[in-house]
Amino acid sequence: MMKYLFIVLLTLSLSACYEDSDVTLHQAGVYKGKLDTHSQTAEQRGAILAKRFGQVQTDR
Amino acid sequence: MAKMKFLCDEERCIECNACVTACKNEHEVPWGVNRRRVVTLDDGQPGEKSISVACMHCTDAPCQAVCPVDCFYTTEDGVVLHDKDMCIGCGYCFYACPFGAPQYPQEGAFGSRGKMDKCTFCAGGPEEDHSHEEIEKYGRNRLAEGKLPLCAEMCSTKSLLAGDGDVVSELFRNRVVRRQGRQEAWGWDTAYNVK
Numbered sequence: 142m143m144k145y146l147f148i149v150l151l152t153l154s155l156s157a158c159y160e161d162s163d164v165t166l167h168q169a170g171v172y173k174g175k176l177d178t179h180s181q182t183a184e185q186r187g188a189i190l191a192k193r194f195g196q197v198q199t200d201r
Numbered sequence: 202m203a204k205m206k207f208l209c210d211e212e213r214c215i216e217c218n219a220c221v222t223a224c225k226n227e228h229e230v231p232w233g234v235n236r237r238r239v240v241t242l243d244d245g246q247p248g249e250k251s252i253s254v255a256c257m258h259c260t261d262a263p264c265q266a267v268c269p270v271d272c273f274y275t276t277e278d279g280v281v282l283h284d285k286d287m288c289i290g291c292g293y294c295f296y297a298c299p300f301g302a303p304q305y306p307q308e309g310a311f312g313s314r315g316k317m318d319k320c321t322f323c324a325g326g327p328e329e330d331h332s333h334e335e336i337e338k339y340g341r342n343r344l345a346e347g348k349l350p351l352c353a354e355m356c357s358t359k360s361l362l363a364g365d366g367d368v369v370s371e372l373f374r375n376r377v378v379r380r381q382g383r384q385e386a387w388g389w390d391t392a393y394n395v396k
Contacts, residue, residue, distance in 0.1 A: 172274040174284030175327035179345060183277035187203035187365065189347040190278075194364040197354045200372065 203365040204260070204279035205322055205344075207353070208373055209252040212380070213360035216241055216251040220352035220361055224255075227323070227351045228340025234304040236320040237352055253352070253361050256281065256302035256320035264294035264303060278344065279366070280322040285338050290314040322363070323350040 165173050179186065216239050224230065224237045237255035258281045265273035265281060272287035273294075292314055295303040305314035325342030328335035335342060343351065353363035362369045 167270065170271060172271050172284075174272055174274065174287045177274070177276060177282065177327040179330065183202050186278060186344065186347075190203060190205075190344065190349060191365055191368060193347060193349055194368055197349065198359060198362055198364060198372075200359060200376065 202277060204367075205258060205324075205364065206279070206366040206369055207255065207257055207322075207350075208362045208369050209254070210360045210362070210373065210376065211250040211252050213358040214239070214251040214253060215358055215360070217357065220253045220356060223351045223355050224320070227343075228321075230318070230340070231306055234306055234318050236302075236304065236318065253356075254300055254302075255352070256298075256322075257300055258320075258322055263297040263299070267293045267297040269293060274327075276324060278322075278324065280324045280344075282321055282324060282326055282339075283317065283319070284327050285316045285318075288316045290316055292317075320350075323348070 167173070181189075218239050221235065221237050221239060225235070228236070230236055237253060239251055239253050241249055241251040243249045258279060260279070262273065262275070262281045265271075265275070268283075269291060270287050270289055272285075273281060273283045275281050290305060290313060292303075292305065294317060295301070295305070302319045303317045304319060305317060307313070308315040321339050323341060323343035325331075325335045325345065326339035328338065330342050330345045343349065348354065350363045353361045356362075362372065
């Protein structure tokens with residue numbers, strides 16, 4: 142009985158020794174953070190912002 | 202493709218600090234961190250000049266070059282942003298930046314700097330647009346709303362300009378031509394007898 146209990150406890154205790162293999166390796170000069178995604182393309186955004194510039198930042 | 206740039210016209214800046222206040226309010230920037238500030242040269246002397254300074258979103262950004270964990274990236278709009286989850290608060294970017302743009306909240310034990318914070322050109326960060334995480338870490342994402350940075354939009358004298366570099370330079374070039382070497386504030390020479 143004690144032998145089985147020991148095996149169960151050993152299995153449970155070893156299961157905590159998990160090593161995460163999903164490691165991000167650093168590469169010099171390469172950004173590996175979260176990707177910045179947008180709903181619009183850069184061209185669409187550029188056109189909208191150019192229009193906005195004309196509305197709010199023209200000379201007085 | 203648009204490349205976003207700031208430009209501060211020193212002939213027009215009146216050192217009102219409204220850009221600083223607007224930035225802090227818009228992004229709820231914590232105490233001790235200033236993403237933007239107004240610098241005055243020859244303060245109190247005739248001909249003093251003021252300029253509003255923040256991250257200039259360099260095309261070849263030195264902060265990006267020196268970061269040991271490469272947490273910086275440049276968006277398609279030419280805005281230099283960083284991932285705060287990767288930042289280790291080493292301070293190298295602060296030493297590299299010629300504008301003193303990177304700021305540190307100095308939170309945590311033993312005077313640790315904390316995650317670096319800087320002007321985002323009101324473009325948020327790498328989190329999902331308008332998400333709670335983005336607002337919490339980087340502030341509002343006005344670019345995704347089709348708006349330009351608030352500091353420039355609300356500048357009363359239109360000294361601070363923000364937008365596509367080509368459009369901004371075109372506007373500034375027209376101003377310089379119109380001035381013809383004179384100060385833009387007509388009548389100051391007469392009023393103060395400045396020679």
